[in-house]
Structure formats: C-alpha cells, structure tokens
Amino acid sequence: MSHLRLMLLLGLLIGTGAARAHDMIPAPQQTGAILLQNATVHSVLHGVQPHTDVLLEQGKITAIGPKLTHADANIIDLSGKHLYPGLIALDTTLGLTEISMVRATNDTRDVGDDNPQLQASTAYNPDSELLPTVRVHGITHAQSTPRGKGLAGQSLLVSLDAWTVEDAAHPASRQFHLYWPTLPKRYADKEKTAKARSRYQQAVARIEDYFTAAQRYRLGADSQQHIKEDIRWQALLPLLRGEGKLFVHADTQQAIEEAAALARAHKLPLVIVGGYDAWRLADVLNEQNAAVIYTHTLDLPLRGDEPIGQAFRIPALLKQAGIPFALGFSSDWNSRNLPLAAAQTVAWGLTPQEALKAITYDAAQIIGAPGLGAIAVGFDASLVISSGDILDPLTTKIEAVYIDGRQVDLNNRHRQLYQKYLKR
Template sequence: MRFRTLPLLLVSACATVPQAPPPVAPAASPPAATRVWKQARAVVVRHATVMPATGPAIEDGAVAWVDGKLTAVGRSAEVATPPGAEEVDGTGLYVTPGIIDAHSHLGVYATPESFSNSDGNEATAPVTAEVSAEHSFWPQDPGLRRAAAGGVTSLLVLPGSANLVGGRGFPVKLHFGRSAAEVRFPGARDSLKMACGENPRRVYGQDRKMAPSTRMGNVAGYRQAFAQAREYMDKWADWTKKKEKSPDEAGPAPARDLKLETLAEVLRGNILVQNHCYRADEMEVMLQVAQEAGYSIRAFHHALEAYKVRDSLAAKNVAVATWADWWGFKLEAWDGIPENAGLVSQVGGKAVIHSDSAYGIQRLNQEAGKALWRARESGIPLTEEEALRWVTLNAAWVMGVEALTGSLEPGKMADVVLWKGHPLSVYARAQRVWADGVVTFDAASGAVEASDFEVGDMARGSARLVASSAPAPSLADLGLTAACDVSRDAACAALVPVGTQACTAFLGVTAFTGAGWMRDATVVLDGGKVASVKPAGVAAPTGCRTVEGKGRLLTPGLVDPLTQLGLVEVGQESQSQDDGLRGDADRRDVRAALQSADSVNPASAVFPVARLGGVTGAVTVQHGGLVSGQSAYVTTDGTVRRGALAMHVNLGTPGRDAVSGSRALVLERLRELLFDAREYGRRKADFEQRRMRDVAASRLDLEAMQPVLAGTLPVVVVAQRVSDIRAALALAREYGLELVIAGGGEAWMVASELAAAKVPVILQPTQNLPLDFDRLNSRLDAAALLHAAGVKVLISVLGEPAMVRTLAQEAGNAVSWGLPHAEALRAMTSNVAEAFHLPVGRLVPGAVADVVLWTGDPLESSSRPVGMWLGGAQVPLVSRQQALFEKHRVLPAK
C-alpha cells in the first residue's frame, strides 16, 4: 500500500464512524416544473451512421423514438417506422447520443460578463453548502443556445471553485424554459461542489487573511464541516427517538441549518460530490477525507494529474472530468498532458471531457476527438466509441443519470444529435438536436427559441444565424489524396528523426505553397531558405538529406499573430510573467518604447508544446495601457527574429480602463499622442532645447512612434465594437497608419469599409458569444464573411500562450463555418507574413524555410506534425509533457 499523507489516527478513525441514520430532516426538494416538454410526433432517422456509445458504429443505421423515449436502434432495414412518424433521411450523416457537459457554469456565470450576471460563487465563507446554483441560474443566458448548437442536451451547472464547499450543483436538461425549475433534469440528484488546492487558500487566505491559507487548512476545513454535519444528524436522530418515545417530553425540533442539512444529505448518499482538484497528491488526500467522513466522491474535476494516480481512482470508481489539452494557466495545471483521459480509460477508469467554459461546451465533440488522437499517437489503443462515451455516457454517470440518457438504447430519453461530418472531427456540425424527442436546434433555423437578451436587433450575430455556411470539404474534395493511414502505414505517421544537414529535400510530398496545393512535389530547403518547389520527377540535389513525403503534407509553419508566447510561463504565477507592468508603473497609459523582445524567455517550456501544434512562430506582445508597446516576432525555438514588429494600441473597454475615462477620452489621448509625436519628429532640435510645450509622452515613447507615423511599423489596434473599428480607421486615414484590427468581434458588420481600406483583421474564430457590450454581435462565421468581402483574415488564439498549440483547431472551425480551406491556412501563414512584413508563410524560392510536415490535413485533430524545420534546421518535436507521459506510462508496482 502506498504511503498516505494523513496521520494514521485519521485513517484508522474511519472504522469508528457510525452509519448515517435515515433522513430525519426534509431535504430541499425542487418545485415541480411548470412546463412539460412533449414530443408531438414520432421520429425515425434512417440510413445514417449510428454511433450508440455502447458499441461500434452501425453503418446504414436507424434510430426511432416515440413520446420522448428511444424505441429502436439498429440497422435501417431492421428498424420499423412508428405509426405517423416523421422520417429523416440521414444518408451521409451521423447520429450520436446528445452531448453532456459534466462541468458547466452556464446560467450562473452568464454572458454578457457583468456584475449582474456573475452569480457563480457565494464567496463569503469557505463553506457555503447551503446555496444552490439553481437559485442563480439565468435561463436566458445566450450561451445555452450556443451549447444546443453544439449538440448539448444535458449539463451539470456547478458553483465556482472559490470555496472549500461551494454549494449545490444543478442538473439541467437543455430545453429553453422560463425558470430553472422548467429545465431541471427530471429525477436527477443534486451535486455538491467542493474545491481543493490553490483556489480556496488564495480567495480566503491571501485575499481575506483568514482560514484557509494553506492546503492543510483546506483539509481541516472539510473535516470540520463534515464533523459538524455528523453532529447535526445525531442531534436530529436523538430528537426523533425522543419524539417517538415520548412526544410531550421531546421538546422543539432542532433548529434547521441549511448548510449542515446539505452536508448531511451528502453523507446519506443523496447528493453527489463533484470535487475540483488538480494535483495527484491532493486527490489521494481527498479520498482519505471522504473515507473518514463517510461519503463517496463521484468525480474529480479538471484533475490534470489524474493520470499519476489513475489506478487509485479506478479502484474507487471515481470519475475524472478533465480537458483535452487545456493546461499551464497556473502551477496546479503545469503537469497537464493530452493523454490524461486516455490513460484513465486504459485502466478501466471513467474519463470525461468537460468544458468549464461557455466556448468549450460548444465543441465538446471536437475536444473528445483531440484527446482520442493524442492518446492513439502515444500508443494507447482506444476506440471511437470510448471517446464518444467521454462526452455522453460517462458524463451521464457523473450526473447520476446514466440509466436515463447518455447512449442510444431503447427505453432511454430521446436525446439525439444528427451530425454532418464525423462527430469527432473539427469540421462536424450539428444539423438537428433533440432533447426528450423535442427539437432544440436545427441548422436551418438555429435554436428553437432565442434568448430574451437577443430578440430583435439586440445582437445580429446571435445563435439563430447558424446556417450561413456548409461544413468543410474533405481532402479528397480538395483534390488531395495524401494522408497517412496510421493503422496500415506506421512509418508514414512516425516522427522524422532529427537531422543536422544544411540541405533537406522532401520527395513526393503534397505541398501547400501559399497559392495552393501541389501534389507529388519535390521541395528543397537549403541555406535556411526554400531553394525550390518543383513538380514530380525532379531529383533531389546531390548532398541533400532526403525525406520521404508520400502520404504526407508539407506546409509553411503556422504563425499566431497575437500572443504572449515567451512572455508568460505559468499564467497565475507572477514571477513567471513578463507580459505587463506592475504597481505604480501600470498606471502608464503610453508605453510605446517598451519592446516585448526584451522580456522573451528563450527557454520557455511552452515553446516545445506550441511546436507540437505545428506552430513555428508568433507575434508576442505585452498587454495593458492605451499603447502597450512594440511586439516581437519569435520562433518556437525561442529565437527573437525581429524585435520591433508592430505597435499595439487598445481601444474599447481596455482603452477606457487605461485612461480611466470614456471612449472620448481614449481618442482624445490618442490624437494628442499622434499629434505630439508628429511635431516631435519635425522639431527634434526644438525639443532638445526645450523650445516645445509639454508633450503627451516621454522622448523615448515619441521616438518609438516615428516609424508608426512613417507607415513603416504596423499598428495593431484591439477593437471589437463597430464604433471603435471606425474610429481606428479614421485615425489611420488622418495619420497615414498601416492598420491591423485585432479582436474584431463586430468587424464583419463593417467588412466593406475594412476591405476598401485594405485593413486585415486578427480573429479568434470560435469566439461567438456576446461576451461583453463591445462584442454583442460576435458570430462563428465572421471569418467567412470578412473574407467574402475582400478582407484578409488572420487567425489567432488571442490569449493564453499555453493554448497556442490549438491554433490549427481555430482555423478548422473557421472552415466549418464557411472560410475556404486554403484561406484558413493562409490566415496562419502568408496573410500573417504580409501584415507584418515577414519573409515566411510560403513555400516559394527565397522564403525563410520554416516548414512543417504533417500526417494529413493540418486543420484536422487526427493529423499531427511529424517534422519541423526552422530556418531550414530541423527542430525536435518533443516537450516536457511527453516526458511526463513517458514517466507515468507504466504504473509503479505495488
């Protein structure tokens, strides 16, 4: 038996804990729903590929349901049509169970993000078991409609993780009701949200100078809370016995305590425990706490180190609800690896892919696909049905409703999704979604009921506008046959051994030149540049190393045009952050002279992880201020290629915060800066002799603005709202600025103006929520709309450096919403190069040889890089995450 960190006294005390008595105090019971969801007509979907989640896919399959219940699942020829049924032709389509999110904050951390909508954490005491997410739930949250469009039919809405015990979770069946009661999952038990680790000790110990301030304080808090609950149960049991024996002498009932009442229901097994916990050692500690108190943990959530103790979790039947590859945002998440879910499944554990995100919930199917392929690449033999269970049946088990939903089996709820494209593909799009047999989303018309927040013209980018584009074509549709068959050709999918030759020739490769695809090409890298790109039959130059390209695709390296890569190591660790100013210095609104290149950490562990996503370079910049400073171009081997790449400016809400004023003050301050910088450029001698009036910035800042005014240094302006974008266009015209818009949530609304001004836009395609009042009109097809109008689109993750590896997934989503495939590739290669005047992004003679060799479509999660060259030199495709996987691939002997 492994050493356990809690003292022997604590562990041995488990044997003396009395059994929980039967309920003596009434548990809080939800009110009856005031609206019934009734299927009006039977439905049968025929000739689809049916993926039931309980077993292999059924080709030419059918699914039928009546009165909200599945009645038949099987081959189409064997499934009878119910009387009066609607027949849906599923030819070429896929059918799965409804997607289930076992960890959501929709409705309690609703959009737009505002004080009014932030109801997810009763952070007023470390233990607030008495509260319930149901009583904060806003059924008009626009995110709920977006989730339905992603195939979601059920979700567990949890309080946040500030507290040791945050309160009750609320099980939801995703209909669009008027109240929480109308969307409560019928018959489902509540959950209890608990959190271990850094969150409670930061919120209470650091911020409020109270307990808990350490992990040992956390554990003491859980133990004390459940000890009090046990005393509360005993008190009620004693009173009940007295009442039964001598009613006149029993006295009044004990005072109800809603906090202890909830914890007592946990001890009785009537409420499921969902435990936020990242570190492996803390999961083991929490298992001991649960054993001492006498309750079971249903699932550890986030659980990025679950793979280290997966045997313990599987033995105790504790599920792991995690992400596919979200990691690095704090030190607790530093050891996250993409094989986590796969390793848990491999030992028989219940793995679940959850979202914890209003964006991630919309593509849980994609996240499951990513986790599946990363596991397979590492030698974990998993099936598609197992990956599907991560977001269906296993998630249902976490909610305690696996007998009711989560798989396509007769008698279960008719929670069904009809997909165009394989459900685990980045290109999959839900065509129709049924919950309890009732349509909640249809690709032809959107969600069946709009959020009240989005009625009328309030948000023209709302979820009802979802049918604007078709799913992406396959490689075959593009005229490309190259793609490694991993199951039949292991050599094609194997990493190319790292070589040191100065000249490399790729033979028979399918190459994306920037202008288009060239099949069976010979591409030669020499002297750090692309030397030649020639059609089939051309021999490699003498002395070059040759790399077999058959079945493989070669592209320019991907470049993220706006990140903090190399400036931030661990998101919440201040000592590892060099992406902004601190203290009094943070009050500076103009920081034009700051050069991000001076802060780049060339040894960052995040660079190798980004390489695993095919990313060879990034535009990296500090944040904050009205003028943030100058970005650098850095490659993912840690090299700063260019130190002064562009000037960065914030309009909208970030600009207002920087100047502590209104948009009018933001523009006044910018005009003053530009005017004074122009005057400084004309009258430097006067400035040096103090014959100029006071100016708007320091000499260094004014000097840094000179190439901006000369039009030789691009200006990247963060602007989301139409009015801010137009203000940026006006400033660019007045001062001759070379403008790039970043963010661009509403840029599609002024696409013609941007096209006329030849201004490119940096987008994160998956951002489609009215996240704030600057982005009310965000929509998933924005990239396609901008491109159609003639605007050059650049694609970015616009955020956490650790997630730069998902850049290609962002592009894949843009393609699924109408952006041409080749243009999506250009949005990460040649379009970025043009916007920032970089000699990369194309496979043409003379271009810098930053290239990636892929097993298949670079935008599809089933593909991966097998070789990368930066400046013609091959770099390894290995990372710390892979070292962690190798260390824990085999469990230690017991």
C-alpha cells in the same frame, strides 16, 4: 552557518529552480542540402501539389517540382505524407508568460497607459517551457505581444527554436499595439450611464491628444531642431514616419470606426486585432488598406441577441467583404489550438485552403514578414511534415518540424510527463 548566509543560499536555490530552462536543445544551422520527395505539398500560393519534391538549402526553399535531384542531398521520402508551411501564431504572449497564476513569471505589461517604448524583446524568454509544447502542433513562429492599456508597447515576431532572443527574432514590420478603451455599459441609472460615457470619451480624447503631441514631436525631430527628448515619442517616430504598423485591439463597430479615424488622421498603417465587428466596416477599412487579425474563432457571440454561431462565421464574412485578414489566438500555451481555430472556419464558410492561408501566408503579410508562410522558391524552409490534415486534430500527426531548414526536437514537457505517468 549564519542566518544571513542561510537565507542567501535558500534564495539562490529558489532562483535557480525558477529560472530552469526546458531540456530541448535548439537545432544546429542547416549545412547540407535536404531533399523532401513525393510529398503532398500544400503550397498555399499554388494549391495542393501531389507527388512533389522540395529542396532545402541553407535554410531556404531552392526548388520545387517532380523528380528533383541533388548529388549531395539528404533524401527523405515523404510518400503518403503532407508537407505544410510552418504555422504563424498571432497575438500570443508566448515567451512573456510562463505560469499565468504566478505573477513573477508574467512579464506581459507595465504600469501606465503610454508605453510605446516597451519592447517584447526585452522580456522574451527563448527557454520557456511553453514553446516546445506549441511547436509540436506545427507552429514555427509567433507574435509575442505585450498587454496593457493604451499604447502597451511593441510586439516581436519570433521563431520557436532558438538559443537567444537575438536568434529567435525574425525580420518583420515594427508593430505598435494600442488597446482601445472599453465601450461604456448602459445602466438603469441614467446618471451612472452618463458618467461612464464621459470617462470613455475622455479616454478616446486622451489617445487623440497623445498622437497629436507625438506628431508635433516628429516635426521637431525631422526639422533637426533642439528638442527635449521623450523616450515615448522617440519610440513612436518609426510608426509616424510610416516604418511600422499600428495594431489596434478593438472589437465593436464604434471602437473600430474611431480607431480607423485616428489612423486616417495621422496616416498610420492600421491592423485591427480582435475585429469582431470589422466585417461591418468594409468600406472604412478597405479605403485605408487596413487588415484584421481575427481572434474570436472559438468564442461565443459578443451579444446576447446574436446567433450562436456568429463568431464562427465572421472569417467568411471578412472574406466576402474583401478585407485582408489572418486568424490569431490570444493566449500563451493555448495558442497550440490555432489549427483547430482555423478548422472551425472551414465548417462556417472558408475553404480549407483559405483557412490554411489565414494562419500562414496572410499572417506573415499582415505583420510584414516576407518569405514566411508558403512553400515557394526563395521562402524560408520552415515546414511541417504530417501524416494527416493539419487542420484536423483527430487525424493529423505532426512527424517533423523544420525552422529555417533545421529539424526541430519535438520532445516537450507534456510528452515527458505522459511518459512518466505511464510508468506509475
């Protein structure tokens, strides 16, 4: 065998190993009716309903109530069990990252600061080994989000059990992500501080100039004048026409105020991601009907002079301020801790029902995905069956997960390795 042929063969073998998919086969489409009986139903919208039946047909919830009947349904008795809507993980890189320390398996960002045309759907991997390890914790859907600087691209709402990205994609609003520049630090050297502030102001001015130029492009496109097409501004047209939402990743009060001013000037629907100081700006955000995806539930305080539990109590402060919010977990495989993050907010001011709503229905509303996040007639049959409280990692045990009425295989790489080393 020649040296060239040997190298090609080795490359093929290495490439095949790197592209290996997980072993779990996506569940087939629901055909017959399923009747879940005698469950404690955590409906989210209508409280907790004990001893309640739920009927699933063609991927939808078609009836809820006591003592339901259906001639041809597969009946499953859930006496003593809890039934929850599937959890929705926001601001994740699921499907875009496989092994964070291996650069070739990371496709979360591109070069440059102006990439609104980039779409997570082009890089999303529905065969990622991480997906089964996350959905076993009750997470049925995730927002797969690009990272970067400036306009980093468009995220995608996906179900976590699918053959292809087309199958995985769930209808939602167009989601454009803008990473706000980091505020400058204060240095002992005044000249160094002044230069840092100048760089920050230039970065903010650049964002404002970019949106101003994009608005001019929109005016030209709407007037049907002959203009030179720019794929970046062309991609922004849905947002500028009110057909999408601008997700601005910002934490400090100044950054959030500046982002809100930008959104107000260009009449853009606004969602703040991160949102550490968002509770301080209730008047500004509520005036614009803005929402917050809070991602610091398990973090330490942002500032050294703040109470140790400041990050933990911010969801309750957002609730008190009347700001619509959901809880996110900015990670890939570690987004499995979303239920734990929600549980933390219960210890710091939210009720269990409010915490559950923040990772289900509220999350679906913020990303424009009606029909998700609650157990109600007409909603998607994406459900979780547990023997305990889904917000309590010590007592909960996820026994079954349904996505669109399809029972998902809960096997995963973690369980396989556990069984393997039991035999050592």
